[in-house]
Amino acid sequence: MLGFLKNPVVVTAEINVNLVALTVMGLISRLWGLSYPRAVVFDEVYYGQFVSLYMKRIFFVDDSGPPFGHMLLALGGYLGGFDGNFLWNRIGAEYSMNVPVWSLRLLPALAGALCVPLAYQILVELQFSHCAALGAALLILLENSLITQSRFMLLESILIFFTLLAVLSYLKFYNLQRHSSFSGSWWFWLLLTGVACSCAVGVKYMGLFTYMLLLAIAGLHFWHMIGDQKFSNVSLVCHFLARGLALVIIPMAVYLSFFYLHLTLLYRSGPHDQIMTSAFQASLEGGLARITQGQPLEVAYGSQITLRNVLGKPMQCWLHSHTNTYPIRYENGRGSSHQQQVTCYPFKDVNNWWIVKDPGTQQLVVSNPPRPVRHGHIVQLVHGITTRYLNTHDVAAPLSPHSQEVSCYIDYNISMPAQNLWRVEIVNRESDTDVWKTILSEVRFVHVNTSAVLKASGFIGASLPEWGYRQLEVVGEKLSKGYHQSMVWNVEEHRYGKSQEQKERELELHSPTQMDISKNLSFMAKFTELQWKILTLKNEDTEHKYSSSALDWITMDTNIAYWLHPTSGAQIHLLGNVVTWASANIAALVYTCLSLWYLIRRRRKIYDIPEDAWQLWVSAGGICVGGWAVNYLPFFLLEKTLFLYHYLPALTFQILLIPIVLQHLSDHLCRSLLLKSMFSASIVAWFSSVYLVYCTFSPVTYGEPSLSVTELKDLRWKDSWNILIRKQ
Secondary structure (H helix, E strand, O other): OOOOHHHOOOOOOOOOOOHHHHHHHHHHHHHOOOOOEEOOOHHHHHHHHHHHHHHHOOOOOEEEEEHHHHHHHHHHHHHHHOOOOOOOOOOOOEOOOOOHHHHHHHHHHHHHHHHHHHHHHHHHHHOOOHHHHHHHHHHHHHHHHHHHHHOOOOOHHHHHHHHHHHHHHHHHHHHHOOOOOOOOOHHHHHHHHHHHHHHHHHHHHHHHHHHHHHHHHHHHHHHHHHHOOOOOOHHHHHHHHHHHHHHHHHHHHHHHHHHHHHHHHHOOOOOOHHOOOHHHHHOOOOOOOHHHHHOOOEEOOOEEEEEEOOOOOOOOEEEEEEEOOOOOOOOOOOOOOEEEEEEEEOOOOOEEEEEEEEEOOOOOOOOOOOOEOOOOOEEEEEEOOOOEEEEEEEEEOOOOOOEEEEEEOOOOOOOOOOOEEEEEEEEOOOOOOOOEEOOOEEEEEEEEEOOOEEEEEEOOOOOOOOOOOEEEEEEEEEHOOOOOOOHHHEEEEEEEEEOOOHHHHHHHOOOOOOOOOOOOOHHHHHHHHHHHHHOOOOOOOOOOOOOHHHHHHOOOOOOOEEEEEEOOEEEEOOOOOHHHHHHHHHHHHHHHHHHHHHHHHHOOOOOOHHHHHHEEEEEEEHHHHHHHHHHHHHHHHOOOOHHHHHHHHHHHHHHHHHHHHHHHHHHHOOHHHHHHHHHHHHHHHHHHHHHHHHHHEEEEEEEEOOOOHHHHHHOOOOOOOOOOOOOO
């Protein structure tokens, strides 16, 4: 029974020494002196704010992309014991002792280091030689711009890592397809492709383009499978479902999980939640939740409410009135109704309270039992403090003369009757009998007499003049002019009115609301709202000293000064290896010209290279040239401030193309032994120049040693580069 113990247990393993050596070199190049400089470097001032908010569990919205990359940076802070207490307000500010600099920069550095062995494996899976694969990895290793970007608390190295991981996983899956479909390793690499794609998209939305490229390649490969008679109909259906599950369904689920974790971690109210809806704000701990917790859910006749405009841009505001009236005549000579002003006010105030009144009675309190207001009901809105009725009529609004003025009606005993009936329309209703609900219902108020809709027009116009206290204009807008979110309102604060007498009611309006009905948004509702805000929220883009155009990137006509030592000449710049960038451009040009030449010749039935070499050439181009194109060309369509680091994902794919082109030239165009020897010698000389340039620019890649003024001037190889030189 124990006979197996007579022989020793032997474990054998194959170790790719190239891969191990490349990984070690990658780690050394990215992790060496990682805590230096112990100061805020360029966009660390931006991402550091979000790390601090994660540490304090405070909700935020970042319009630059999904939360996965931010969570990875925060994970580094968590592992280092960061408490979030640091003021991220200035590039170059010295980090306090509570900031774990090494830990915060660790994950981007690890991601950058692992890109080196990933590049090696990608070329191996593309069926190129180990020599070509080694060359690709060394080019990534010695690329100064990739080193700089991966050594700080930034996201590009993480994005590139997941992008390359997705490509490698798909290539491994595809190569296993030929002989071991549906095996464990086949499933592993297919599933990892989908997960890596969702991670790339979760770091930055630019990852979506590589994901779409891999989906297109997978679709093309499956199309070829359909024409292969080896596969039965059942087998094809199974392959299709497996790809759909791994490349579509699972990535979507993983992407949703990023937001679920993000919203779970950030449960406290903060400065960013004001752009979210009232329902979203009420779901956060503190802030609005402290005010609205336990409010009545259903709005009834006699309810006292505040109405918040749903759009919330450029700032949140509430329907408001005060005792001041519109001027009899405006500065441009137009007349007004001289009735009580109605505005949208961006601060909480007792004058934001309104009472929902039944036009058929004079009662301003909630009956017992309450009579809920439903979709389509006619109401009057009575201003709580002044008891005047919300009104609109055929008088031009002060700033929007093509819209109707909205006022609180004052009876001047002239031929201007009150027009104060409004129809409640619940925009997000599930049926036409829905009850108007606090926070949850988004409503429009349609004027019964004129069919105008109550709208906060201040979002697209200017604020009122001094006579309107610079508050935002509210108008009656004709529905024929189209729907806009500024026409939609929701009840934010709500209580059931109990006092019929005005003095008692004023005291009631000043008192806090408290009742015991809770409102919780589902995860999908919160995800949908947050995703929409990320996609549509646009911070005002301003011209930056180091911003550039996409055309500047190809020839590296620009650079970015990341950090400057306060006293010495030590500095860090985002600058690439000039030889590598130029070689990448030449490789892309050679690939394009050769491909066109081969296509024309093949059209004439002239085959210059074997069919398997042609298929290898095309598949490599699909990955490398396609990867460069999808990560570069979209920037010509984006309206945002661009920087050189946006080009790094595209550059990575272009670098992978260099050894592919070199091997192709060696194998198929250098036909004699002499030509091959000369070509090999030129490659050695070229690679030596790559290493020499890497060493030359290392001081501004790593920030040390400090260079003299003369040495800094010598590094300015292009007039467009901004190398910082202190005045003597």
